[in-house]
Amino acid sequence: MSSPNKHKPTTSAQAPIDERDIGAMEALWAFFSSMKTAIVLLLFLAAASVLGTLLEDRKGVTLYGSSFYKTLLALVGINLTVCSLNRFKLVWRQVFGPVVVTDRQHIAGMAGSVSLTTPGQVDSVSERIAKALRSRRYKVTSAGVGSDIAIHAVRGRAGFWGPHVTHLSLLVIFASAIYGHFLGTDGYAPILETERTTGYYRRGQDKLTPLGFEVELRNFTIEFDGNHNPTGYKSDVRIHQDGREVHSKVVDVNHPLTWQGISFYQSDYGLNGLSVVITGLSGKSKRLSFTVVEENTPQGRRYVIKEMGLTEVELDGRKLHLLVHNLVPDYVGGEALNRSLLPLNPAVEVMINDRWPQYKGLDAWQRLGWMTEGKSARFKGYNVTIERLIFYSGLQVARNPGLPGVYTGFALMILGILLSFYVTHKTIRVHLTPAPEGVSVALGTTQTGNPDAPDRDIQHLVDSLSPQTAESQEGMHS
Known part of the structure; x- marks a missing residue:
């Protein structure tokens, strides 16, 4: 006796669960x-x-x-x-293993499909069609289906790969960017003029990372146009390794120096200090150094002399006190005094006192005025000169091992675009069937680009299969 549930139908709710x-x-x-x-x-x-x-x-x-x-x-x-x-x-x-055999109904649905009857045998007509297609650079494949013959011809197969080469290019660029991000170098190296550094600071870190060689900043210069507007910021950079200079280049924003795969770009600059030379009556001189520090304000970067710039110096038996203060970064003089916050023409106000500390009042100080680099002033036989301004250059330090991959990706992208838009992929299918009047031929084509455009290759095949052409070629074979 059969179980009552043996022939119980499956509910409609069960089938979707199995399918999912x-x-x-x-x-x-x-x-x-x-x-x-x-x-x-x-x-x-x-x-x-x-x-x-x-x-x-x-x-x-x-x-x-x-x-x-x-x-x-x-x-x-x-x-x-x-x-x-x-x-x-x-x-x-599609490219390497196309389906050759297809039916006449499928061909009839293709663009530019043509049906005709031509005199001759199936084999000879097949050879004529294959020859005509190869003359127009088609790759031809044929297969027999009983007494019928199917022909598959393709040209511009590389066009098939266009979108995939473009996809591949994006993946290569993406993978190269990740590789460069994790294994590359991205940091900052501030260097004073005439000084050297052996390392750089990675972004977000305060520890100096060694470079494996020394980088020297020989000097930093700012170029101007006729209206005194800055047009270029240039660092004369030298590379030293094993105690000798091995490479040099003037670095600016778009022209980095590259050594051992590490590139140095002009990124920042600023004022770090200045030196003042006082020369006495005897001809002896002393050099005084003052440190300049930066302060960030809502208006921008501001430069100030550290510790008010007050220094004592003894020269020719007299004690002098020098006050260097009120630094302006872009001195123009007059009532305007300063033009911008950029250190394009720094100037400082200099005061001197030879009666300190007995007399500290303002009347004891001799004001030498605003002084720029190279300017001198006299005080009781002494000569006070702003010898030089000391700039620093901020170099961006970058090494991207993934950059060749990025360039390769862009090349692949261009290739993919060219293949997609400029290589026309075309497929022609032919089906030959014996008929009382000769051979029944069905032709059809598909192509990228404009599928509705008149097809010269199909017309070429139709012309080659016309009765006059067929009789002429049959006569040549006989």
């Missing part, structure tokens, strides 16, 4: 291969990039190095990889 019962990996793969996922991720990436730019410009907040942005980039990369792999097998089969 796929593994987690399959579901994840399907998610990342979805076009909707790609669009959503690209929209999120575009929005995050715009937001990151606004935050960096207005708030000084860097979004591009955050875990959120890196995760978003990783998801876009996974999506591109999965989509490319999904399509790769299909394209490989």
